Amino acid sequence: MSERTRVISALGLVMILTWGSTFYLLAVLSGPIQDETGWSAGEVTLGISLGLLVSGLAASRIGSLIQLEGGRRVLAAGTLLIAAGLALLGLAHSLTVYLIAWGILGLGMAAALYDAAFSTLGRLYGREARSAITALTLWGGFASTVCWPISAFLVENVGWRGTCFAYAALHLTVTLPLCWYALPAGAPPVPAPSVSATVAPDRSPGRFDLRFWCIACAGSALAMLASLWSVHLITILTAKGYALAAAVGLGTLIGPAQVGARVLEMLGRGRHHPIWTMLVSTSLVLIGFVGLQWEFPAGAALVAYGAGNGLWSIARGALPLAVFAPEDYARIMGRLARPALIASALAPLLGAMLIDAYGPHGLLGLLALGALVPLGAALVLAVELSRRARSPALH
Structure with missing residues (x-):
């Protein structure tokens, strides 16, 4: 397996599990959470909204970190944050703790979903990363297909809290090692750019570009x-x-x-x-x-x-x-x-x-x-x- 194939395959598995245990999580867990806690649908949904808001606020800083040092440590930290957020989510017995857990998950999402993965591929392969990005989206497209049945099976057998703990363990034992061992260490040099056939490469955007x-x-x-x-x-x-x-x-x-x-x-x-x-x-x-x-x-x-x-x-x-x-x-x-x-x-x-x-x-x-x-x-x-x-x- 070439290094490029190894990187794309590792990130593909990471995308399936990170998307499936964050963005797509409440599609299966929302009902069981409401039934056990008595929280309203709006209160439960507020969690994912808060997570996305935190993710958006952190996105620019995450991009700058990947620009400086590559994506290995950033993505690994993202999977750790997702694991921590899921563990806290499973322990949440108050709405405040539930929302704090989603705030932590939001930080993890900023560092471990598509934008961070795309940035990592761009940092590794420069303008030749387009095919890698396309291949990665094919992996990510199966996130709900893979994780919704897993989530439903887990909820039925260990409850929604056990589901959160199981996903947290999965990130510690699968996605974290994949990020750490499959991605190159350090900040790789940016490859020499190849000119697009249609529009030549240009400088980075100014403020009003x-x-x-x-x-x-x-x-x-x-x-x-x-x-x-x-x-x-x-x-x-x-x-x-x-x-x-x-x-x-x-x-x-x-x-x-x-x-x-x-x-x-x-x-x-x-x-x-x-x-x-x-x-x-x-x-x-x-x-x-x-x-x-x-x-x-x-x-x-x-x-x-x-x-x-x-x-x-x-x-x-x-x-x-x-x-x-x-x-x-x-x-x-x-x-x-x-x-x-x-x-x-x-x-x-x-x-x-x-x-x-x-x-x-x-x-x-x-x-x-x-x-x-x-x-x-x-x-x-x-x-x-x-x-x-x-x-x-x-x-």
Whole structure:
């Protein structure tokens, strides 16, 4: 096994287990937590919102650390923080301790989910990291598929607290050693950049760089849309007349669509500039929401949404590599992650307010309108990149 394959495979397993035991945890544990503690659904959900908010606030600092010393120690520390947060979560008998546990989990998420992993790959391979990022998203796409059944089995046999302890032990015995032994020690030298076939590499973004803000705007909007949709998908589909079982079945189409789109992207072997991935991604998300709003077959609309969401995971890692200088990649990724994670944190509260004010049908219409924002940002970015390609003095 080559070093590159070993690194990607190790990070892939880490992504499955870290995503599955943090971001996707409450999908299975929320009900059992409410039943035992008597806390409301809103109080339980507040935990993941707090975790995402803390993650967003820490993201820029995490990116700077990876830029300085590589990702080995940062990712290892992230898995330790996730293990500690899960252990405290299992011990939480008050809402205060529960929220503190999610704060610790948020720090771990900042240091051990996609943004940290992408930054690590960029630090290792420079502009050649695009294929590694694509491969890593294929691994990550199976996080819920793998961990939801594991979580359900554990809850049934050892309870939700035992599930938290089991995941904590898994991080100490599996993900921590993987990060420590599979990733290179120290800060590797940034490889010599290879020029993109479409747009030449450019300096790192300044404070008012339009390209940076287009990517940040699209990422924040898509993060908020995804968070709103994941929380209210079943509510919207049942309001449109689908039975609960049918709504759940339709929701399961999103995961395979995400993975399928990533496979197609990988088969392209990076022959196209990632701005095209971004344009296709944002267009498919818009088609998905508009399709549901206009009564297109729900299955087709959800496949379009899932494919777009899957492609965005690649575009948000590959675009900064193609547009900016690779030696600042980890720091740029940290800056881009902050607004997206904060938007995800605020989305559940915003969604509850919107659904109370406008109902499920109104929320779907607002989601369709909101999907215009990332597509607009992608179009502006495409025009800006084309303009810079024609004017070398702008580089």
